Amino acid sequence: MMKQLHKQSSVNHRRDEETPSTLSSPYSPKALKHPRSLPRSINYLFKEQRLLFILVGILIGSTFFILQPTLSRFGPSDPNSAMNTVSRSFSTAHDLVSKPTHAKVGRVPVGLGKRRLRIVVTGGAGFVGSHLVDKLLDRGNDVIVIDNFFTGRKNNVVHHFGNPRFELIRHDVVEPILLEVDQIYHLACPASPVHYKYNPTNVMGTLNMLGLAKRIGARFLLTSTSEVYGDPLEHPQKETYWGNVNPIGERSCYDEGKRTAETLAMDYHRGADVEVRIARIFNTYGPRMCLDDGRVVSNFVAQAIRKQPLTVYGDGKQTRSFQYVSDLVNGLMALMDGEHVGPFNLGNPGEFTMLELAEVVKETIDSSATIEFRSNTADDPHKRKPDISKAKELLNWEPKVSLREGLPLMVRASPSCHHPNPFLCSSQLGRSLKDDMEGVTGIEENGSSEWGRQRLAGSSVLPP
Structure with missing residues (x-):
């Protein structure tokens, strides 16, 4: 009995010794892998020679950019080569970016010779405005003319119709208008006594155009007048003189x-950072000037052409200075393109009495003309002569055409138009045509007097 128990115990003991090794084998830990010496990303580059291809690409790119400036100095050996085309384009772009501009850029990029500017000229169908439009278009700019045709005429700008860089808008600047332009020449204002007494307000137009300049960041030029000096106590008049x-x-x-307009312009300049330019214009004459508009040159020329006596008010010793319109246009453009706010006197310092002017007109048009004296008008200035030293120094501008040279040009260069008197203004055409057609039935309903009323009322009817 004892032997059997001992034998059974021995068998169980051997089974227990064999069991752990058998059972433990599935749970034995995995052998540790040999640790890698490089990160996975770098190891990825070394596989399949990827690093070699990357290095070759970098080498090719570096070689191209190193040799490109040298190759761009030589002419293209093959006009059809894509490589030469890319090289020339890259060189041109580099030159455009790196080339300095000498003008103050600010918000309005003026003074850039090769950049085509978009410019609006209010009153651009008038006497001075139409000549300014001619010069701006000749310079290669895009020009928008705004005019209500109160004193302007469509015939003054009709030669630009069909020009893709010219646009004409019939609009009165007393109402706001929305445009996108680089520069604003504000000339819209009746400048002769006959017209500004009929339509005596000229502040709202300036206010609206200043608001437009502020909104779009355009440079604004105000055409003021020597009349801000009144009957001056200083002679000649400098820009620092406040007037009388x-x-x-x-x-x-x-x-x-005009004094109020200058104040508004300076307020917008100081308070709203609007780039403004102010020109004080002295007496101007030239082609497209309206006759019978109350200004002395046009009155004398009209009377001489009609064989009428030349009317001199007062004793004829009052003095004025007269500049030809082309000189004024050059001055306005020099002021706009410059970097000085102003105001600047733009006029011819050559001074003439009214009797001397009458004699020049007689010599030019009709030597047999007579002179008729009448009582002087109220508030007529006794002397008027600009001091243009500031414009000479800062704008490099001075007038070139003398009165004896310019007056014959004015008479000879009268534009052709349908009406027999090419000098008449739009506001005068209705009255003149009505006088020519007296006695014709239906004139009030369909004729020119109705057209004249529509003109003054601001309708959209254009002159013939």
Whole structure:
């Protein structure tokens, strides 16, 4: 019995010794792998020679950019080569970016000779405005003319119709308008006594155009006048002279209106950072000037052409300075393209009495003309002569055409038009045509007097 128990115990003991090795084999830990010496990303580059291809690509690119400036100095050996085309394009772009500009850029990129500017000229169908439009288009700019045709004429700009860089908008600047332009020449304002007494307000147009300049970041040029000096106590007049103006006289609507316009321009410049330029224009004459508009040159020329006596008011010793329109246009453009706010006197310092002017007109048009004296008008300045030393120094501008040279040009260069008197303004055409057609039935319903009323009322009817 004891032997059997001992034998059974021995068998169990051997089974227990064999069991752990058998059972433990499935749970034995895996052998540790040999640790890698490089990160996975670098190891990836070494496989399949990827690093070699990357290095070759970098070498090719570096070689191209090193040799490119040298190759661009030589002419293309093959005009059809894509490589030469890319090289020339890259060189041109580099030159455009690196080339310095000498003008102050600011918000309005003016003074860039090769950049085509978009420019609006208010009153661009008028006497001075139409000549300015001619010069701006000749310079290669895009020009938009805004005019209500109160004193302007479509015939002054009709030669630009069909030009893709010219646009004409019939609009009164007393109402706001939205445009996208680089520069604004603000000339829209009746400048002769006959017209500004009929339409005495000229502040709202300036305010609207200044608001447009502020909104779009355009440079704004205001055409002010020597009338801001009134009947001056300083002679010749410098820009620093404040003037001697009757604020309630018959002429004051124009004088004070321009003084107010200058104030508004400077307020927008100081308060809203609008780039403004101010020109004070002295007496101007030339082709497309309206006759019978109350200004002395046009009055004398009209009377001489009609064989009428030349009317001199007062004793004829009042003095004025007269500049030819081309000189004024050059001055306006020099001011706009310059970097000085102003104001600047733009006029011819050559001074003439009214009697001397009458003699020049007689010599030019009709030597047999007579002179008729009449009583002087109220608030008529006794002397007027610009000091243009500031414009000479800062704008490099001075007038070139003398009165004796310019007056014959004015008479000979009268534009052709359908009406027999090419000098008449739009506001005068209705009255003149009505006088020519007296007695014709239906004139009030369909004729020119109705057209004249529509013209003054601001309708969309254009002159013939």
